[in-house]
Amino acid sequence: MIIGFMEDNDILNEEFLPFIRTEKGQQLYDGYLRTVQKHYPQYVEELRGMAEATGVPFSKFFAAALRPELSSIIDLDRHGNEGCTDIYVKTSKQLLLGHTEDLSRSQEGRVFILHATISSQTDGQTDNAQVQERFTAITCAGMLPGNTFGLLPDCGLIYTINDLYPVVVDMEKIPRQVVNRAMLASEDFSDMQQRCACPGVGIANGFCANIGNLSQEPELWTIEVAPVPEEPRSRLEKRQFQPASSASADVFVHVNRYELLEVEEIPERLKSSAQRCKRISELPAPADIPGLQHILGDEQGEHFPIFNHNMKSDVETLFAVIVDLTKALVYVYSKNPKLGPSNILPIS
Incomplete structure (x- = not known):
């Protein structure tokens, strides 16, 4: 179920992941991860647990958790409301x-x-x-x-x-x-x-x-x-x-x-x-x-x-x-x- 969602999530795979591989995107991703690791490390571990259990990279889970922020930052209004x-x-x-x-x-x-x-x-x-x-x-x-x-x-x-x-x-x-x-x-x-x-x-x-x-x-x-x-x-x-x-x-x-x-x-x-x-x-x-x-x-x-x-x-x-x-x-x-x-x- 989780692996299927990660494979079928077009916005994640076609928009978010390419963006976080850019210099600006990597800086944003790293900044959010540092903040969450400092204030709520237990929820980083929840995402890591899903990554380890499924073999899907952690970066995909954390990028998916940034959907509200990334959708606004890279202007994905065309994908619907x-x-x-x-x-x-x-x-x-x-x-x-x-x-x-x-x-x-x-x-x-x-x-x-x-x-x-x-x-x-x-x-x-x-x-x-x-x-x-x-x-x-x-x-x-x-x-x-x-x-x-x-x-x-x-x-x-x-x-x-x-x-x-x-x-x-x-x-x-x-x-x-x-x-x-x-x-x-x-x-x-x-x-x-x-x-x-x-x-x-x-x-x-x-x-x-x-x-x-x-x-x-x-x-x-x-x-x-x-x-x-x-x-x-x-x-x-x-x-x-x-x-x-x-x-x-x-x-x-x-x-x-x-x-x-x-x-x-x-x-x-x-x-x-x-x-x-x-x-x-x-x-x-x-x-x-x-x-x-x-x-x-x-x-x-x-x-x-x-x-x-x-x-x-x-x-x-x-x-x-x-x-x-x-x-x-x-x-x-x-x-x-x-x-x-x-x-x-x-x-x-």
Whole structure:
């Protein structure tokens, strides 16, 4: 599965790898690797482990982990837009989050649910090992987990990710996919915010995390992050999705553009978000799970449908989730959400 993905990934093989062999590309690659090795060496080891197990060079795994940064730096807008759509819904009885995940067609059939427990060991002894991380993630073969959907049962957190596209991508900062992987190790909501912010070093690229917090009363939060050029910090803005004040449903939509922070964004990368938001405004506002399924499964639109199976694009919607924070359940859809869930996961 991993070897097949590495062989079939045209953008990796035809764009990223030739670029990192150039003088500029090698400098960027080396700078990002030094930064990750310094701040998150354990995730470098995760990639090395996959490389050793498959016989695929480590450089291919690390270059794949730099997809958000390299796509912007070498201007790959022509390859299409990933179009993740998130919809928050709050009624007097339910708090819901819906998410679609658009990924490269090379990842079709290579997406899976990962349940992981990572423990410390001393001298090979497991008797006294302590759990360092416990999470469930929907992930792709050959990639670090945490970049699409993450669930932390011990602290009652779930999150989904929207790619964001600031014009400025910073060098020798922590790559976005590494930050999202680190979120899976969060101890609580405050710790997750710190991991998003990357204090003392800063993030290389932008993203939005849509976070459900069940540690007490269920909450939904939006956190947007952007790089700060040549400064060892990130910009971060957060906002809680406030409860409905009446029996009618409150709805908030987040796609692949900034809503909270004022950031200069790559214009070509905003076309998909604009069209999906327009289409959502034309559909009945969701007030329950069937309403969310109807919107997340909408295939109308020639270029940028919400549920994208457009054969003209190099990306497609490979899965969707609906999180019911009131019941602490996650519904996973491997096909169009209108067809019903393929898996149901408890949050705790």
